[in-house]
Amino acid sequence: MTNNLTDLTVAEIRDGFRAGDFSAREVAEGFNANVAAAKALNAFIVETPEKALEAADAADKAKAAGETLGALAGVPIGMKDLFCTEGTQTTAASHMLEGFVPTYESTVSGKLWAAGAGMLGKLNLDQFAMGSSNETSYYGNVISPWRRGGGDNVALAPGGSSGGSSSAISARLCPAATGTDTGGSIRQPAAFTGISGIKPTYGRCSRWGIVAFASSLDQAGPMARTVRDNAILLEVMSGFDPKDSTSLDLAVPQWEANLSSDLKGKKVGIPREYRPDGLNAEISAMWDRGIAWLQDAGAEVVEVSLPHTKYALPTYYIIAPAEASSNLARYDGVRYGQRDLPDGAGLQDMYAATRAAGFGPEVKRRIMIGTYVLSAGFYDAYYTQAQKVRALIARDFEQAFEKCDLLLTPTAPSASFALGEKQADPLAMYLNDVFTVPASLAGLPAMAVPGGLDSAGLPIGLQIIGKALDEQTVLNAALAIEERSGFTARPDKWW
Amino acid sequence: MSIDLQTVKKIASLSRISVTDAEAEAMVPELNNILGWVEQLGEVDVTGVQPMTAVIPNHQRLRDDVINDGDVRDKVLANAPQAEHGFFAVPKVIE
Numbered sequence: 001m002t003n004n005l006t007d008l009t010v011a012e013i014r015d016g017f018r019a020g021d022f023s024a025r026e027v028a029e030g031f032n033a034n035v036a037a038a039k040a041l042n043a044f045i046v047e048t049p050e051k052a053l054e055a056a057d058a059a060d061k062a063k064a065a066g067e068t069l070g071a072l073a074g075v076p077i078g079m080k081d082l083f084c085t086e087g088t089q090t091t092a093a094s095h096m097l098e099g100f101v102p103t104y105e106s107t108v109s110g111k112l113w114a115a116g117a118g119m120l121g122k123l124n125l126d127q128f129a130m131g132s133s134n135e136t137s138y139y140g141n142v143i144s145p146w147r148r149g150g151g152d153n154v155a156l157a158p159g160g161s162s163g164g165s166s167s168a169i170s171a172r173l174c175p176a177a178t179g180t181d182t183g184g185s186i187r188q189p190a191a192f193t194g195i196s197g198i199k200p201t202y203g204r205c206s207r208w209g210i211v212a213f214a215s216s217l218d219q220a221g222p223m224a225r226t227v228r229d230n231a232i233l234l235e236v237m238s239g240f241d242p243k244d245s246t247s248l249d250l251a252v253p254q255w256e257a258n259l260s261s262d263l264k265g266k267k268v269g270i271p272r273e274y275r276p277d278g279l280n281a282e283i284s285a286m287w288d289r290g291i292a293w294l295q296d297a298g299a300e301v302v303e304v305s306l307p308h309t310k311y312a313l314p315t316y317y318i319i320a321p322a323e324a325s326s327n328l329a330r331y332d333g334v335r336y337g338q339r340d341l342p343d344g345a346g347l348q349d350m351y352a353a354t355r356a357a358g359f360g361p362e363v364k365r366r367i368m369i370g371t372y373v374l375s376a377g378f379y380d381a382y383y384t385q386a387q388k389v390r391a392l393i394a395r396d397f398e399q400a401f402e403k404c405d406l407l408l409t410p411t412a413p414s415a416s417f418a419l420g421e422k423q424a425d426p427l428a429m430y431l432n433d434v435f436t437v438p439a440s441l442a443g444l445p446a447m448a449v450p451g452g453l454d455s456a457g458l459p460i461g462l463q464i465i466g467k468a469l470d471e472q473t474v475l476n477a478a479l480a481i482e483e484r485s486g487f488t489a490r491p492d493k494w495w
Numbered sequence: 496m497s498i499d500l501q502t503v504k505k506i507a508s509l510s511r512i513s514v515t516d517a518e519a520e521a522m523v524p525e526l527n528n529i530l531g532w533v534e535q536l537g538e539v540d541v542t543g544v545q546p547m548t549a550v551i552p553n554h555q556r557l558r559d560d561v562i563n564d565g566d567v568r569d570k571v572l573a574n575a576p577q578a579e580h581g582f583f584a585v586p587k588v589i590e
Contacts, residue, residue: 099574100574101573101574102574103567103570103571103573103574104570201551202550202551203551203553216548216549216550242556242558245555245556246549246551246553248551248553249556308539311535311536311539314532314533314534314535314536315536317529317532317533318533318536325510329511332511333576334575334576334583334585335571335574335575335583336574336575336576337574337576338576339576339577341586345586346586346587346588347585347586347587347588348511349513350585350586351511352508352511352512352513353513355510355511355512355513356512356513356514359512364510364512365522365525365526365529367510367512368503368506368507368510368512368522368526369526369529369530371506371509371510372498372502372506372526372530373533375506375509381537382533382536384546385536385537385539385541386533386536387546387547387548388539388541388544388545388546388547389536389539389541390546390547391544391545391546391547392539392541392544394547394550426525426528426529427528427529427532441550442550443550443551468551
C-alpha cells in the first residue's frame with residue numbers, strides 16, 4: 001500500500017488517512033520524494049517539504065488525540081506561486097518579485113491550510129499568469145510529463161498559466177493544486193495534461209492575497225485528477241471574504257455531497273459558433289463523443305447560438321491588458337520586489353529602470369497594450385467599446401441559458417504543442433484561449449475534464465460551462481463524462 | 496490606426512518602462528499586429544449597450560467606520576528594497 005500512496009486521489013487520501021490505512025506522514029513523504037525526483041519538469045519554483053511534513057504531523061497528532069479533523073487533513077497539495085504565502089517566497093514567476101516573502105497569507109491558501117492541507121511547494125507559472133504555455137516564467141519553462149507516442153522526445157507545453165500545477169498533478173507530484181484562471185489558465189493546462197480543473201463563478205473565491213493580473217476576470221480554483229477532488233477542494237477554497245470587494249456573500253454549497261452523474265431533465269446546449277470551419281478533426285470528434293456521453297447520462301441536447309463568440313478574444317485582449325497595466329503599476333521598486341537604481345538616477349528613472357529589468361517581454365507587451373487602450377483619445381474607441389462588447393457576450397450566454405442548463409464545448413483548439421512552437425507569434429498563442437475566454441468574460445463557472453487521447457497519444461479535454469452560481473450542474477456533467485470516458489491514461493515516467 | 500516608433504516610445508514612457516531604440520523598433524510591428532486584430536471590435540453594433548463593469552450582480556458593501564487593521568509598520572516595510580527610520584527610502588524626487 002505504501003508504495004503507491006502517490007497514486008491516490010484526494011478523496012482516497014482523506015478517507016484512507018481517517019480509516020488508519022496509512023499515516024499522513026507516509027503520504028507527505030511519498031509526495032516529497034516524487035517532487036524531489038522531478039526537477040526535470042521544473043514544476044516548482046520553491047519546494048517546501050518541511051511544510052508538508054509539518055501539516056502531516058499535525059494531522060497525525062490530531063487523529064491520535066481524537067480531535068475533529070479538517071476537510072483536507074492529511075492531504076498535501078501544491079500552491080501556485082501567485083498566492084501569497086506567509087514566510088514563503090511568492091514571485092508570480094517574475095524577476096520583479098524575486099525574494100518577496102509575504103508577511104501575510106492569501107485568503108484561499110489560508111483556508112486550505114486551516115482545513116489541514118500541507119504545502120509541497122510553490123508551483124511555477126507563466127509570469128504574472130500571462131501566457132498559455134508556461135514559457136514566460138522567469139524561472140524557466142515548465143515541461144509537460146506527457147510525450148507524443150512513437151519515441152518522440154520533444155518537450156511539450158503543460159499549458160498556462162497554471163502549468164506548474166498541471167504538470168505536477170499529472171506527474172503525481174501532488175494529488176491536487178491551486179490554479180487561477182483569468183482567460184483559461186486553469187482549464188487549458190488541465191486539458192493539456194489530462195486532468196480536471198474548475199473555475200468557479202466570479203466572486204466565489206476571494207482574490208485577496210493573490211497577485212493581481214486582471215481583477216474583473218481573475219478567479220482561483222482547484223485542479224486535480226478527478227471531479228470529486230475538485231468538488232472537495234472548491235468547497236474549502238470558496239466563501240465570503242470581507243477583504244475582497246467582489247467576494248460573493250453566499251453560503252458555500254455542499255458540492256461533493258450533491259455530486260450526481262444522473263442528468264435526466266437537464267438540457268445541454270451545443271453552441272454552433274464553437275465549431276468553426278477548420279476545427280481540428282480530433283477535437284471535433286471528441287466533442288461528439290462528449291455529446292453522446294451526456295445523452296447517455298440522461299441529458300437532452302439542444303443547439304444554441306452565442307453570436308458574439310468571435311469577438312471574445314479581442315475583447316479579452318483589451319480588457320485584460322488594461323486592467324493589468326493598472327494593477328502592475330504597483331511594481332515601482334519602492335515597496336517590495338526588485339529595485340534597479342542606475343548611478344545618479346532620480347525617482348522617475350528608477351521606476352523605468354526597475355520595470356524594464358523586472359518584467360519579462362510578454363508582461364511588458366501587455367502593460368503597454370493596456371496603457372495604450374486606456375490613454376487619452378483612445379479610451380472610448382478601445383476600452384469602452386470592449387466593455388460594451390463584453391456586455392453583449394454575457395447577454396449571449398443569458399439567452400442561451402433560457403434554452404439549456406449547461407453548455408458543452410471543447411476546452412482548447414488542439415492538444416498540447418511543442419515548447420517554442422508558438423512563441424514567436426503572440427497572436428497565435430492568444431488563439432489557444434478561444435474556447436475558454438468567453439466564459440471568463442461572463443464570469444461563469446466552467447470546468448475542464450479529460451475525454452481521451454488523440455492519435456499522437458496526448459490528452460484532449462471537454463469544457464462544461466454553467467449558469468452563474470451553478471457549479472453543481474457543471475461538476476455533475478463533468479462527473480458523467482468522467483464515468484463514461486474511462487480516462488485512466490497517465491504519462492510514462494521519463495523524468 | 497497604426498502606431499509608429501514615436502508612439503511606442505510614448506507608451507513606454509507612460510508605462511514607466513525604459514526601452515532601447517532597438518526594443519522599441521521591435522515592438523512597433525508586434526503592437527500593430529495586436530492592435531490591428533482587436534480593432535475588429537469596431538464593427539460590432541453596440542447601440543444602447545451599457546459598458547459592463549461587473550460580471551456578477553453584487554452590491555457594494557459598507558462597513559462600520561472603525562479601525563480594523565494597522566499597527567504593522569515593520570511588516571509593511573519588511574520587503575522594501577530600502578527602508579530607513581520606519582520609512583520607505585527613495586532617490587531624490589526634485590530634479
